[in-house]
Amino acid sequence: MTYHTLARRPVPWLCDGRGPQEIAISSRIRLARNLDAYPFPGRASPKARQEVLGIVQEVATRLDSMRPAVCGDMAEMGEVDRSLLLERRLVSKELCGRGAGSGFVYRADESVSVMINEEDHIRVQVLLPHLQLGEAWRVAVVLDRALGALVRFAFEPRLGFLTACPTNVGTGLRASVMLHLPALVLSGQIQAMAQAARKLRFGVRGMLGEGTEAVANLFQISNQSTLGESEDQILRRLDVMIDRFVAEEQNARLRLARLERVRLCDHVARAHAVLRESYILSSKEALNSLSAVRFGVEMGMLSRLTQATVNRLSLAVLPGHLQVERGSPLDVPDRDVARAELVRAELRAAEA
Incomplete structure (x- = not known):
């Protein structure tokens, strides 16, 4: 199956915004779950992984909240299709590296997806534009x-939901907001902000999550702890941290505009x-x-x-989208x- 038609439409999580909404690009909720009748994916046999894939895809496509649903099997996907889904944040970098027995289901509007046999049997993801945690x-x-x-999750009353990685045990919740922070980077304040966030048990990562570089001044701020706090507590703490990042970015923009206008103009013009x-x-x-x-x-x-032009180009320049536009695989x-x-x-057409 090909997913090339995706490349010709905008992603729903990248929209125009003003004020705080131009800083907060998107909000994501991810829940890690496992079926109690099967070993974790890393320990499961190929047969067991294939069974889990079939069960979860069959169940997910029956749900009203997933309709109309699109299913995929990683074993059947080429490199360009994998890149395309990753760039649109429908699947994770880790799932892109998987083969037989792993797959996904996503709703056609791309706001909801279920990754199957990544690190856990199920990774539920909801991705919305701006600050909508x-x-x-x-x-x-x-x-x-x-x-x-419809399925029985692995759950232990004292610990909560059981996951392959101990850092996800408990709620299994990873909430994150992707922020565009060019002023904090340009003014040299981002490292101090990131360090302060990490001391308060928040992760600061690149646009594609854990293990990825912060390109384009895009940073994902997420909770690190999933055990010992309720979901509401996690979300409230994250909201406070996001408000702090947004306020600091706004202040840094004002300082650059007032005190370092020439430097700012040079940065943009170059x-x-x-x-x-x-x-x-x-x-x-x-x-x-x-x-x-x-x-x-x-x-x-x-x-x-x-912003609409910049948003469109920000997707179009990515390897998967670019190769779809050209109609064939291209080397680097x-x-x-x-x-x-x-x-x-x-740009020349937009500025004509």
Whole structure:
């Protein structure tokens, strides 16, 4: 099966915003669950993994909250399809590395997905635009309860939900918000903020989660603890931390605009020039430059560009989306040339 039609539509979690909503890109709730009748995926036989995949896909596609549903088996997916789903955040980096016995189900609007036989049997994910942790949690609870009514989860009364990794035992909840923090990075404050967050048991990671680099000034802030706190306590603590990051980013933007205007203008103008004039453009350079241009748009410095244009390009430059647009797999040097060509054409058309 091919998922190439996905590449030609926007992702629902990347939308225009103003004020705090332009800083808070998306909110995600992820719940880790396991079936009590089967070993964890890392210890299960191929037969058992295949059985779990079949059970969860069959159950998930029956739920009203997942309709219309799209199913996939990792064993049947090529590299470009895997990249495409990862870039759209429908699957995790770890699931992309799996083969037979692993798969997924996602709702056609891409806001809800269920990953199967990643680290755990089930990873329920709800992904919404901007700062909507409360709504994402509400949707996740509905789906979790519906699944739990049809399959028996591994649960221990004293500990809570049992998971393959001890750090997820308890609630199995990982809540996160992806923030765009160019001013904190440019002013050199991001490391201190990240360190303070980690001391309070929050993770600060790149845009694709654990083990990924913070590219394009995008950072995921998430809870680290899942044991000893209720879900409501975790979400309340995370809300407070997100408010702090957003406030510090807003203050840093004001300081740059008032006290370091020339430096800010140079930063945005250089990135804009790279995107408009380059003939070879790597993914990382494109994303970092688009981050600076997004910053310029939000600060009112690039009147002929919109957030919508930047959002569209932020997806289009990624390897999976780029190769779908070109209609065939490309090696890295050819992708860098094609990416530069695409960006030049899009920006010149938008600014004509």
